[in-house]
Amino acid sequence: xxxxxxxxxxxxxxxxxxxxxxxxxxxxxxxxxxxxxxxxxxxxxxxxxxxxxxxxxxxxxxxxxxxxxxxxxxxxxxxxxxxxxxxxxxxxxxxxxxxxxxxxxxxxxxxxxxxxxxxxxxxxxxxxxxxxxxxxxxxxxxxxxxxxxxxxxxxxxxxxxxxxxxxxxxxxxxxxxxxxxxxxxxxxxxxxxxxxxxxxxxxxxxxxxxxxxxxxxxxxxxxxxxxxxxxxxxxxxxxxxxxxxxxxxxxxxxxxxxxxxxxx
Numbered sequence: 001x002x003x004x005x006x007x008x009x010x011x012x013x014x015x016x017x018x019x020x021x022x023x024x025x026x027x028x029x030x031x032x033x034x035x036x037x038x039x040x041x042x043x044x045x046x047x048x049x050x051x052x053x054x055x056x057x058x059x060x061x062x063x064x065x066x067x068x069x070x071x072x073x074x075x076x077x078x079x080x081x082x083x084x085x086x087x088x089x090x091x092x093x094x095x096x097x098x099x100x101x102x103x104x105x106x107x108x109x110x111x112x113x114x115x116x117x118x119x120x121x122x123x124x125x126x127x128x129x130x131x132x133x134x135x136x137x138x139x140x141x142x143x144x145x146x147x148x149x150x151x152x153x154x155x156x157x158x159x160x161x162x163x164x165x166x167x168x169x170x171x172x173x174x175x176x177x178x179x180x181x182x183x184x185x186x187x188x189x190x191x192x193x194x195x196x197x198x199x200x201x202x203x204x205x206x207x208x209x210x211x212x213x214x215x216x217x218x219x220x221x222x223x224x225x226x227x228x229x230x231x232x233x234x235x236x237x238x239x240x241x242x243x244x245x246x247x248x249x250x251x252x253x254x255x256x257x258x259x260x261x262x263x264x
Contacts, residue, residue, distance in 0.1 A: 002078055005043040005056070007036050013043065016053045017067060021197035022120040022235035023095060023255060024067055027058045029173070029193045034060075044082055046075060057082060062090025071097050080105030089263050096257040103261055111262040116239040119252040120198075123233050127225045133218040139176035139188075141169040147176050147203070150185045154205035168192065175226070176203070177219045187215030189223045199227050201236040204243070220250055 005013060014031065017024035027043075034041040042059040055068035057079055064083050068074045079102045083089050089108055092099055096115065103110075139147055144166040151158045168174035173195075178188035187206035191199040201223060206216045227234050237258055238244050 002044055002046045002075075002082060005036055005045050009043075009045065010036055012053060013045065013056060016056065018197060019069070020067075021195065022233045023118075025193050025195060025198045025200055025235060026060070026065055027056070027067060028195045028197070030058060030060050032195060033173075042086070046073075046078070055079070059086060059088060062088050064089065064092050065094045066092075066098050066102060067094065068098060071101050074098060074101045076101040076103075077105045080107075084108060091260060091262050093258065093260040095255070096259040099259040099261065106263070109264040111264050113262070114260040115257050116237045117244060118235065118237055118255045118258040119244075119247055120233055120235040120255055121224060121251045121253070123228055123231065125251045127221055127228065129221065129225065131214065131217055132221045132225070133179060133215065136177050136179055136218050136222045139169070139178055139185075141166045144169060146185050147178060147188055147190065150178070150188055150207070151203055151205060153207060155203075175223075177222045177226070179215045179219060181210065186210040187219055189216065189219035191223060191227070194232060197231070198233040198235055201234055204236075217246065217250070220246075224250065 010031065014028065017027050021028065030041050036043055040061055044057045045053050046055045048054050054073045055066060058065045066074060066079060083092065084106060092103060092106070095118070145162045148160065148162045148165060165174065174190060174192045176188055176190040178185040180186060187210060188203060189201060190203040192202050193200045201220070204216055204220060224234050236247065236252065238247060
């Protein structure tokens with residue numbers, strides 16, 4: 001039986017999703033930020049005959065994310081009906097093995113599809129701190145513009161407003177570690193969507209003239225070390241094989257591919 005979830009279901013949903021905190025980073029983060037229902041967020045659950053959750057579905061604005069412990073626990077046709085009846089479908093995203101169960105049943109015209117690797121690092125895996133440069137610093141919220149400028153240099157399509165990054169830092173769901181030269185950041189690593197059990201690593205970058213000096217690796221290992229001290233599992237997306245090799249050396253292992261399907 002599928003029904004919309006309420007605040008009365010919060011504990012059960014968080015226990016269900018919390019079994020795999022990295023895989024459910026966005027679901028848990030949105031519940032923490034917005035609650036179980038509202039203008040931005042809606043959650044539904046599919047319950048078996050014993051009233052145990054089989055699967056859940058999050059709507060954040062027009063993006064829908066499903067989760068189940070196994071694809072066999074997802075009723076693809078039923079969830080597709082829920083999504084389309086909401087009238088808000090813009091994107092379906094999540095682990096590929098789950099999204100692939102629902103997507104064939106959606107009748108709305110499909111637009112762009114994206115696929116990338118999703119990886120996580122075991123919380124109990126030690127960090128080799130000898131590779132962390134002593135001059136790695138933590139960014140303060142009022143310094144957010146500096147990391148925005150660095151990312152703009154490294155990523156041509158980067159467009160996050162400074163105010164948005166600063167707000168996330170103030171809320172404690174984002175942090176940045178960086179190395180500077182000549183009083184400006186030249187390499188950095190950030191987190192986003194931090195929850196009580198996991199954090200997404202983003203923005204791993206180094207200015208071209210400072211590459212191959214271990215700066216990004218230092219910032220990455222510092223970030224991992226800080227997250228693990230707080231019992232937060234690091235996870236990240238990547239689609240570049242070279243980046244994948246760096247992350248594998250740092251202890252990340254692929255969970256699955258993350259699929260994003262846009263709809264007209």
